[in-house]
Amino acid sequence: MLEIKKLDLNYEKQLLFSITGINLAEGDKLCVLGKNGVGKSTFLRALIFNRSKSNKIIINNKKSNDLSLSLRVNYFGLQTQNNIDTFWGTARDFLELSYVKKNGNMKVIIDSLVNDFKLEKFINSRFDILSGGQKKILSIASIFIQNPYVYLLDEPLANLDFFYQKIIFNNLKKLKKKIIIMTSHDLTPVNNLSTHLLLLFKNSNYFFGKTEKLFLSENLRKLYEVEFSSISMNNKNLIYADL
């Protein structure tokens, strides 16, 4: 259970949002939507790194402020958008670094992950010469090795081809006991995965709620200032942008 009772999002000392009343239970998958630069990534970072006394985030009945950096590892795992180009080791070495809880056999865990994420082709290549998409898959896979309670994924699908998008989805759907919070500019995860939405508007307003309540073309129009259309197919409401 993750309860965000109060979380102030600051960027360069300017208050962007003051978020209250977000509750997520195990198995919930929250998708954060909003324009570029509105504070989506800041939201993910604030969840893991917040130290301010005024914030109140409760995770499994523990206040996250009280957790030391090394304890937070058990609760939050962060996949960033940054392209990592200063790691000098193989893809396997990269994954081993996320084995921080040290329970279970590392080799077995990594081998099964290699199979789950179809990493066989480049698991023994040097990390720094991999493509952006390959690094992205490894970054997401590394969170699964870290195995935290909350998965924080910043644009997990950007740069990925459909084959790997499908693999990521399959693996994320298996996480019944975890909480996933992801940002996206793509509506695919909203259509296929998310249970909750957080819409961050330019004027410090935000909407939080279940996906089926909030996922409406008029909300997206307000959010992005672009027209959206919706069609019904197989009893599902699909929304796409009119570009």
Place this chain on the structure above:
Amino acid sequence: MKFKKKFFALLFLLIGVIFFSLFIGPVSLGLQDFIFAIKNPSSNLGVIFFELRLDRIVAAALVGAMLAISGVFLQGIFLNPLVDPYIFGVSSSAGFFYLLSLYLGLPVYQNIIFCIFGGSLILFIFLILNTLTQNSLILVLTGVIISSFMSALISLILIISPSVLSKSMLYWLLGSFNLVENQYFFITTLAIGIVLFSNNYFANGINLIGLGDEKSSSLGLNIKKFRIIILLLTSFFVVLSILIAGIIGYVGLIIPHLCRMIGVYNARHLVPIAALVGAIFLIVSDDIARSIISPSELPIGIVTSIVGLPIFLLIILSLKKNVRN
């Protein structure tokens, strides 16, 4: 498995190089002299082999290992492959204060204190700076500025000193294992041993830093604390190697790259391999330094620079080729 093979191959190479180097020096000695020396350790030959030459070889090995490890550590925490222990001014500051104490005619133990003070001073500046900024580029640039400032002060000392003193200072500045003192061997060996023994901790931190500040913090690494530990350790190494042999350039810069050239990238493997390669490199450089114009000898800093430059060029070329396999 591949790592173990490389490690043991290099270890045997190191032992071979040490043995071979026992036979290099102004007096040419052969295998039967060596056997005689083993049987009579207190004879003249025994003194030449096991005190003069072995001390020198051990000193070169220890300094090489320390500088190479420092290079791996500093390149790792500053995420910059062009960083080396001397770029930070730790060495030039330690060197300047050492020369200052020579200029003032202070006794030996005070020379050592001055040297340690000079190194720690820069370290202290970096520790303060480290709390103010996380930006590694600023730290590196500050190091370059301090280093050139201290080099200017060193030149000043050289100019105002009487010419006899300034020549010996210059010789010291360029590094030499000629008058090596074995009083530092124990603490040096202990320090290297501790680092290699706790390699998992250091290597893990360095690998994590490579993932960027956010990712490494999210995996539980306290970056500021880790940087402080590494800075302390490398300064300690640098001051020790200066006390043993003066200022020797290039080793900390090229050895980590040489190791990457033979396919060792992961810091977990890089630290022990670099220690071995650094030791071998400096022993061989010292062999060259004392045999090329025998019976007199070159300062080792000149040899490492002359040997290091082409190796460094090769590394740059191979880096370019490696970028897409």
